[in-house]
Amino acid sequence: MNVIATPRDYGLLGRDAKLAEEMGLASAQWYQCPMPRKRLKELMQRRDAPAILDTVIWIASFLVSGGLAYYFWPTWAALPFFLIYGVLYGSSTDSRWHECGHGTAFKTRWMNDAIYHIACFMIMREPTVWRWSHTRHHTDTIIVGRDPEIAVMRPVLILKVISMFFAIPQTWGAIKSIVRHAFGRLGDEEATFIPEMERGKVYLVARIWIVIHVAVIASAFYAESILPMLFVGPLPTMYGAWVHVMTGLTQHGGLAEDVLDHRLNSRTVLLNPVLRFIYWNMNYHIEHHMFPMVPYHALPELHKDLQPYLPRPNSGIIDAYRDIIPALWRQRKEPDWHIEPKLPAGVSPVTAAAE
Amino acid sequence: MGQWIEVCAAGDIDAEDVMRFDHGGQTFAIYRSPDDEFYATDGLCTHEKVHLADGLVMDNIIECPKHNGRFDYRNGAAMGAPACVNLKTYPVKVEAGKVLIDTGA
Numbered sequence: 001m002n003v004i005a006t007p008r009d010y011g012l013l014g015r016d017a018k019l020a021e022e023m024g025l026a027s028a029q030w031y032q033c034p035m036p037r038k039r040l041k042e043l044m045q046r047r048d049a050p051a052i053l054d055t056v057i058w059i060a061s062f063l064v065s066g067g068l069a070y071y072f073w074p075t076w077a078a079l080p081f082f083l084i085y086g087v088l089y090g091s092s093t094d095s096r097w098h099e100c101g102h103g104t105a106f107k108t109r110w111m112n113d114a115i116y117h118i119a120c121f122m123i124m125r126e127p128t129v130w131r132w133s134h135t136r137h138h139t140d141t142i143i144v145g146r147d148p149e150i151a152v153m154r155p156v157l158i159l160k161v162i163s164m165f166f167a168i169p170q171t172w173g174a175i176k177s178i179v180r181h182a183f184g185r186l187g188d189e190e191a192t193f194i195p196e197m198e199r200g201k202v203y204l205v206a207r208i209w210i211v212i213h214v215a216v217i218a219s220a221f222y223a224e225s226i227l228p229m230l231f232v233g234p235l236p237t238m239y240g241a242w243v244h245v246m247t248g249l250t251q252h253g254g255l256a257e258d259v260l261d262h263r264l265n266s267r268t269v270l271l272n273p274v275l276r277f278i279y280w281n282m283n284y285h286i287e288h289h290m291f292p293m294v295p296y297h298a299l300p301e302l303h304k305d306l307q308p309y310l311p312r313p314n315s316g317i318i319d320a321y322r323d324i325i326p327a328l329w330r331q332r333k334e335p336d337w338h339i340e341p342k343l344p345a346g347v348s349p350v351t352a353a354a355e
Numbered sequence: 356m357g358q359w360i361e362v363c364a365a366g367d368i369d370a371e372d373v374m375r376f377d378h379g380g381q382t383f384a385i386y387r388s389p390d391d392e393f394y395a396t397d398g399l400c401t402h403e404k405v406h407l408a409d410g411l412v413m414d415n416i417i418e419c420p421k422h423n424g425r426f427d428y429r430n431g432a433a434m435g436a437p438a439c440v441n442l443k444t445y446p447v448k449v450e451a452g453k454v455l456i457d458t459g460a
Contacts (some may be wrong), residue, residue, distance in 0.1 A: 027403060037409075041372070042422075044411045103423040107413075128436075135422045137439045139403055195439055293411060293420050 008144050008257075008335060010153050012189040016145030020258070027145045027348055031261040031350040033309040040291065043298045043305075046107035051099075054277065055115065058096075062088050066231060070135040073227060082230060086240025087278065090167060093119035094244035095280035095296070102129055104295040105280070121209065123244075124174040124237050126181065128201045129190060136193045138292055142257050148193065152253055154335030156328045161249075167241035171234050181206035195230040196305045243278060247271070250320045251285045254327025261350040262289040263341060268303065268313040269320045286310055311341035359448070365393070368454070372436045373428075375408030380460055383445065384408050387429045388415060391417045394410065394428050396424060399439035417441040 009016040020026045065088065068132035069081035084200065100116035120127040133148040140146035154160060163169055180187065184203050192315060214234075219228045229235050247269075256264045265287045271279065284299040289308055292297065294302050303313075314320035327339050343349060360378055368374045368387040376383045376400055382398030384407040400407055400419040409420040417428045423436030430441035446457040 040409075041411065046411075046413065103418075103425075132437060135402075138422060195436075196441060198436055291420070293418065293423065 008154055010144055010150060012145065012148060012192045014145055017338075018145070019099040019141070023258075025140070025145050025260065027139055028260050029159060030141075033306050035305065036104070039305065040294075041304050043291070043294045046104065046295060046296075047149065047297065048107045048111065050295075051105040051111070051115075057277070058088070061328075066327065069230075070227070082239070082339075085231070086236050087243045088240065089122050090238065091242070091244035091247075092278045095278065095282050096218070097123055097125055097130065098134070098282060099280050099296050102292060103132055104293060120210070122237065124171060126174075126177065126209075127205055128198050129177070129181075129194060132194045133190075133196065138289065138314070141251050141262065141289055142255070142259075144257050147242050148189065150257075150330065151248060152331075154331050155333065156331040156335075157236040158328065158332060161328060165242045165245045166232050166251075167245070168243070169268060170195045171238055175234070178206045178209055182210050200250040216224025236271075243275075246281065246317065247279045248249050249324060250283070250314070250317070253324040254331065254339045255341070259350070262276055263343060265312055266322065267341075268310065269317065269344065270313050271317065272313055275317070308344060309347055311343055357457050357459040359457050362395075362454040362456055365433050365449050365452050365454055368393075371408065371412050371414070373412050375406060378458060381458065381460075382406065383456065383458070384417065384428070385454060385456065386412060386417065387445070388405060388429075392429075393449055393454050394415045395445040395447045396426070396428050396431050396442040400424050400426075400438065407442075423442070 009148065011017065040151040065081045069078045069085050072078035072081065096105070096115050096119035100112040100119065103109070103112050105115065106112045117127055120130065137147050137149040142150055144150070151164070160169060177187075181202050186199055186202065216228050218231045220226055250266055250267050251270045252267065255267060259265050263286055266289050268286045269283045271283045275282065281296040281299040284303045287294070287299055287302045290306070291302060323339055330337055334343065356378060357381055358399050362376045363374065368385060370387050370391060371389045372387055374385045376385050377398075384396050385399045386394040388394065393443055396407070396417070396454050397406060398406055400421070402419065402424045403422040405419050407417050407419060407426075411420070411429070412428070413416045415427050416425050416434065418425050419438065422437050425434040426432060426442050427434060428442070428444075431444040433441050445459065448455050
């Protein structure tokens with residue numbers, strides 16, 4: 001059977017933005033699994049220790065991989081260490097940006113803010129812009145015309161998805177955005193989710209970042225070596241992006257748009273401890289969206305509590321991509337088609353706004 | 356000055372916690388601080404109208420359960436993005452073991 005494709009308008013000022021409001025999908029009430037208040041309070045408790053330990057290991061990993069890459073440069077022996085360094089720089093920063101942006105990774109506020117800004121710089125996500133875009137992403141998750149963080153738009157362009165693994169569209173978009181902001185200009189769509197009082201910070205950070213990037217490029221010219229640019233700047237963001245794109249696409253890839261039930265538009269995948277360290281447990285993504293103030297270190301516990309209400313999680317990356325690749329391939333031609341997760345018996349999904 | 360309205364027994368709210376209270380078409384958040392003082396604010400986050408009673412109380416801060424908007428519930432002050440507008444606060448007293456608020460109505 002042929003499915004007739006419906007053109008989508010992912011712009012935040014476009015037709016589907018208005019349609020989402022008319023349909024009650026904007027800032028709507030989302031389904032939440034039953035969760036006793038006392039238990040949720042336990043799970044939401046903040047702690048510094050897990051994130052401090054992870055951060056010590058994280059920084060040590062940077063120093064060891066970066067140090068060995070520097071030591072072996074310019075021989076091929078440096079390559080595996082750059083690959084590790086790149087994954088730390090361009091991928092592990094995705095989850096640090098994310099968790100610290102939610103303010104849940106550490107109990108101590110300044111620790112969240114410090115790691116947030118460092119991670120933002122490395123992954124080239126402007127801190128104020130992305131704080132607000134992510135706020136919208138949680139309000140209107142995968143609602144067309146409302147969510148500025150829909151990674152794979154439909155109809156799916158496979159070459160674009162492949163290029164995302166090398167952070168090509170993301171980095172190009174970031175460079176254009178940083179330059180625009182450094183000139184004191186905000187995009188029309190950004191203006192829909194960044195309040196007036198926050199915009200000065202956007203411009204200031206863009207200018208600071210440009211100074212840092214120019215200094216790195218100048219140091220490369222001065223040293224007559226590309227080495228400084230392999231350690232800091234867009235290059236490690238790009239050559240190390242593949243792990244965060246691999247894990248990130250599992251979050252919503254191939255699932256429903258325009259629903260008000262995170263079980264239908266988000267995915268939980270069980271991962272090994274190394275990937276969970278890099279990804280800071282964001283593989284428990286349904287759980288995270290349903291209760292975003294539960295810190296990453298408590299998500300495995302939350303997952304256990306919610307299991308009776310959730311679809312079966314994917315057993316790993318390969319299992320997840322067995323679902324995602326055919327779905328994205330099909331969505332090239334059939335953008336209305338999506339994966340329908342099977343909920344436990346007797347549990348009904350919520351697909352529309354309440355009257 | 357309006358009328359004092361009974362909310363609940365003082366023991367119904369744990370220390371360092373919050374409870375939702377709906378009255379007269381309005382929703383309020385009633386707090387018990389770690390040092391056993393009671394406070395009341397509007398019940399919805401000024402950022403996106405999420406019920407604060409589902410959030411986390413840490414010392415004198417209430418954190419919105421959706422977007423991490425944070426307020427000092429003693430005076431309603433917004434503590435930073437995404438909470439940019441202060442919460443309205445209401446007088447609270449405890450009499451005969453009951454928590455009462457003055458909604459100003």
